[in-house]
Amino acid sequence: MIRGMRAGLRHQGASLNLFSEADVEDLHMATLDVLERAGVLVDADDAVDIFADGGCRVDRETHIVKIPPEVIAKALSTARPQFLLAGRDPKNDVLIAQGRMTVCPFTEGVMVNDVDTGVNRMSTLKDLKDNLRAGDYLSSYDFNTVSVTARDCPEATAEVHHVEAAFANTTKAFMVSMMSTKMAEATFEIGAVVAGGEDKLRERPLFTYGYCPVGPMYLTEICTEVTIACARLGIPACCIAMDMAGATAPITLAGTLIVQNAELLSCLVLNQLVNPGSAFYYGTSTDCFDMRRGSATVGTAELALLQAGTSVMAKYYNLPSWTAGY
Amino acid sequence: MKRGIETGLHSGGAILSLFAEADLDDLHNATLEVLERGGVLVEDDEAIDLYADAGCWVDRETHMVRIPPDPVARALLSARRSFVLAGRDPAHDVMVEVGRVTVCPFAEGFMVNDLETGKYRSSVLQDVIDIARISDALEDIDINVCGVTARDVPEAVAELRQLEMMLHHTAKPWMMPMTSKVMAEFGIAMGAAVAGGHDKLRERPLFTYSACPVGLMHLTASATEVNIACARSGVPYACVSMGMAGASSPVTLAGTLVVQNAELLSSLVLHQKVEPGAPFYFGSSTCGFETRRAAAAVGTTECGLIQAGTALMGNYYNIPSWTGGYQTDSKACDCQTGHEKTLTGLLAMLAGASTICGPGMLETGVTFDVAQLVADAEIVAMTKHVRRGIPVNDRTTFVDEIISVGAGNEFLSSKSTLKGARSLSQTKLIDRQVREAWEAAGSPDYYEQAKKEARRILAEHEIEPLPADVAQEVRAIVEGAEVH
Numbered sequence: 145m146i147r148g149m150r151a152g153l154r155h156q157g158a159s160l161n162l163f164s165e166a167d168v169e170d171l172h173m174a175t176l177d178v179l180e181r182a183g184v185l186v187d188a189d190d191a192v193d194i195f196a197d198g199g200c201r202v203d204r205e206t207h208i209v210k211i212p213p214e215v216i217a218k219a220l221s222t223a224r225p226q227f228l229l230a231g232r233d234p235k236n237d238v239l240i241a242q243g244r245m246t247v248c249p250f251t252e253g254v255m256v257n258d259v260d261t262g263v264n265r266m267s268t269l270k271d272l273k274d275n276l277r278a279g280d281y282l283s284s285y286d287f288n289t290v291s292v293t294a295r296d297c298p299e300a301t302a303e304v305h306h307v308e309a310a311f312a313n314t315t316k317a318f319m320v321s322m323m324s325t326k327m328a329e330a331t332f333e334i335g336a337v338v339a340g341g342e343d344k345l346r347e348r349p350l351f352t353y354g355y356c357p358v359g360p361m362y363l364t365e366i367c368t369e370v371t372i373a374c375a376r377l378g379i380p381a382c383c384i385a386m387d388m389a390g391a392t393a394p395i396t397l398a399g400t401l402i403v404q405n406a407e408l409l410s411c412l413v414l415n416q417l418v419n420p421g422s423a424f425y426y427g428t429s430t431d432c433f434d435m436r437r438g439s440a441t442v443g444t445a446e447l448a449l450l451q452a453g454t455s456v457m458a459k460y461y462n463l464p465s466w467t468a469g470y
Numbered sequence: 471m472k473r474g475i476e477t478g479l480h481s482g483g484a485i486l487s488l489f490a491e492a493d494l495d496d497l498h499n500a501t502l503e504v505l506e507r508g509g510v511l512v513e514d515d516e517a518i519d520l521y522a523d524a525g526c527w528v529d530r531e532t533h534m535v536r537i538p539p540d541p542v543a544r545a546l547l548s549a550r551r552s553f554v555l556a557g558r559d560p561a562h563d564v565m566v567e568v569g570r571v572t573v574c575p576f577a578e579g580f581m582v583n584d585l586e587t588g589k590y591r592s593s594v595l596q597d598v599i600d601i602a603r604i605s606d607a608l609e610d611i612d613i614n615v616c617g618v619t620a621r622d623v624p625e626a627v628a629e630l631r632q633l634e635m636m637l638h639h640t641a642k643p644w645m646m647p648m649t650s651k652v653m654a655e656f657g658i659a660m661g662a663a664v665a666g667g668h669d670k671l672r673e674r675p676l677f678t679y680s681a682c683p684v685g686l687m688h689l690t691a692s693a694t695e696v697n698i699a700c701a702r703s704g705v706p707y708a709c710v711s712m713g714m715a716g717a718s719s720p721v722t723l724a725g726t727l728v729v730q731n732a733e734l735l736s737s738l739v740l741h742q743k744v745e746p747g748a749p750f751y752f753g754s755s756t757c758g759f760e761t762r763r764a765a766a767a768v769g770t771t772e773c774g775l776i777q778a779g780t781a782l783m784g785n786y787y788n789i790p791s792w793t794g795g796y797q798t799d800s801k802a803c804d805c806q807t808g809h810e811k812t813l814t815g816l817l818a819m820l821a822g823a824s825t826i827c828g829p830g831m832l833e834t835g836v837t838f839d840v841a842q843l844v845a846d847a848e849i850v851a852m853t854k855h856v857r858r859g860i861p862v863n864d865r866t867t868f869v870d871e872i873i874s875v876g877a878g879n880e881f882l883s884s885k886s887t888l889k890g891a892r893s894l895s896q897t898k899l900i901d902r903q904v905r906e907a908w909e910a911a912g913s914p915d916y917y918e919q920a921k922k923e924a925r926r927i928l929a930e931h932e933i934e935p936l937p938a939d940v941a942q943e944v945r946a947i948v949e950g951a952e953v954h
Contacts, residue, residue, distance in 0.1 A: 394881055399871070
């Protein structure tokens with residue numbers, strides 16, 4: 145039996161339709177409006193300077209930075225749709241790209257359920273090492289994470305212990321939370337030794353630094369330090385909005401996506417102003433605030449929708465996205 | 471009138487995109503080819519006569535019925551896009567339609583986990599009653615079912631005893647598997663007694679019968695008898711294909727959908743020949759066959775994708791679809807159960823199945839567990855919530871408020887937050903407390919909480935009894951049938 149050639153565009157795989165094109169446009173336009181008229185609160189003076197030089201209207205008294213649309217358009221035009229996260233073993237290299245999905249374990253817990261005793265207790269460096277080895281072994285995880293804080297290490301320098309443990313216990317690329325310029329520079333040095341030089345590390349970044357703006361539209365010193373450090377050092381920035389619908393953002397999911405978008409786009413602007421073309425993850429771990437119980441909740445329909453909405457927005461911007469899940 | 475949650479044919483909401491238009495055309499055309507050149511095997515002579523009258527080519531020796539495209543097209547033209555399943559209480563009426571999702575519990579298990587003893591045992595008539603009453607009380611269950619077989623009554627009369635209990639113990643419409651013309655007709659008489667006559671039952675059918683063609687494109691006498699009885703009486707027919715990819719159909723999901731489609735469309739041709747416009751569910755409980763273990767598996771990605779594919783074919787044909795979902799192969803309420811039920815339920819939900827059947831089941835459909843039914847109702851509520859998506863409009867974006875609140879402040883004290891909080895998902899059993907509160911409450915376990923809730927419902931939930939004379943009339947039909 146001869147069958148004619150199949151015609152038409154084929155669509156492969158299962159995907160989610162969440163927004164119409166007009167919905168996404170609306171969310172984008174609303175964000176532009178918010179960034180231009182309300183602006184973001186930026187603690188650190190060096191970051192305010194960079195925003196000012198980049199064409200934003202800054203108020204040095206109130207630390208409010210208002211970002212006009214053309215500055216955002218420019219940042220979006222220089223941002224990368226994909227970047228490499230390199231494994232210490234190159235067969236574990238991962239291409240982080242808009243439109244392709246990868247999975248990594250959770251980051252960053254402070255307690256563990258002990259695998260032997262079942263007791264819920266504080267996490268230690270040993271736990272981190274165990275988790276890294278398990279994450280390295282499991283083929284479902286495309287790259288690894290610093291999954292728990294080593295609470296038996298000094299808090300001020302925890303990151304260097306985390307990165308040291310990561311290099312010793314996985315040959316996959318990994319994500320590590322970062323709290324300061326100082327720690328970013330120190331861990332970059334460790335990475336450079338492993339990679340065989342700073343240039344080599346830039347070419348094949350062995351890790352990405354995770355960090356968070358604080359809602360609503362508030363970029364703390366930690367947030368801008370790591371955003372700037374990533375751009376200067378050439379390490380992919382994993383910028384993770386952590387809003388809570390009903391607390392740091394409006395109760396509606398659409399309103400929450402707008403607040404989150406304002407935070408992420410303002411961090412992107414800062415990142416791209418420092419070094420156009422820097423690798424930047426459009427990230428979220430935004431959830432809902434449960435008013436009755438006074439706590440954040442993550443295993444919810446709302447969290448799932450917010451993560452899905454974030455990846456749709458990232459697709460619209462042609463940026464790789466980082467979301468929670470599982 | 472209860473209407474299912476809207477799906478992608480309306481604006482807004484989250485929907486699954488699985489096929490290109492051309493993919494659906496290909497599946498349809500492949501089915502037409504299979505029906506015309508391969509045909510279906512039809513056991514029953516009356517059904518064969520009807521097919522012949524409808525313009526099909528029948529071979530009375532081999533019982534093969536080959537169906538050319540035009541009878542299929544005629545059947546698709548007369549099939550309904552929506553129909554009512556009526557509650558004994560009209561407040562529970564459900565509109566079953568293309569583009570809206572409803573959920574009913576699993577039908578039909580033959581083992582249960584006993585709610586009181588926890589013991590795994592054969593299902594009995596009292597279980598039918600308990601499942602019906604609990605489902606009647608659960609808000610997220612739109613349609614009720616006869617959830618298990620009553621194995622403590624003689625098999626020959628079990629269906630009618632079950633049916634009688636369903637008429638007594640729920641005010642919601644319900645669904646029940648049916649295996650023969652005789653039983654179907656007795657059941658219809660019982661329904662008519664409750665509805666106030668055959669005409670009334672046709673207008674407001676209180677239940678739907680399900681029957682399964684047996685793959686591979688084999689319509690058993692039982693399936694065609696129930697099909698014809700439904701069409702004649704106006705009781706909606708849930709035609710539920712039960713293929714197994716790799717056993718009764720090809721191992722590929724696309725090939726399986728084609729075989730299933732051939733079974734469903736051939737059933738539809740018969741059904742619409744008997745009574746054009748009679749209500750028909752385009753149904754599937756098709757799953758994968760684990761060749762390694764020689765067993766069916768339903769809590770799988772494959773099963774989820776087949777159910778979603780079935781819903782999309784139903785939408786393509788503009789016929790209400792009926793699929794599995796919220797199903798599992800696990801034997802207990804555990805991590806696997808939560809994963810498989812969410813996976814299969816969410817796929818069917820986002821694909822827009824008109825009715826999804828599965829809550830309460832464990833063990834590939836062998837076991838019904840009423841605590842699991844209560845636990846699953848919460849999963850159903852969450853997946854319905856996902857289905858609603860993220861509405862984007864001037865009432866939800868709050869741009870002016872975001873600007874007036876400003877950077878670095880909070881929304882906790884906003885009026886809109888207080889007002890909108892109720893629109894977020896609420897849970898009864900799912901635990902969202904912080905650890906301290908959870909430990910203070912005795913570290914409650916999901917399944918244990920569900921058991922408590924199931925017991926509470928059984929103790930407290932009341933259903934308007936049937937009028938005494940109607941109950942008597944129903945009883946007389948059952949007794950008459952038992953003599954018969």
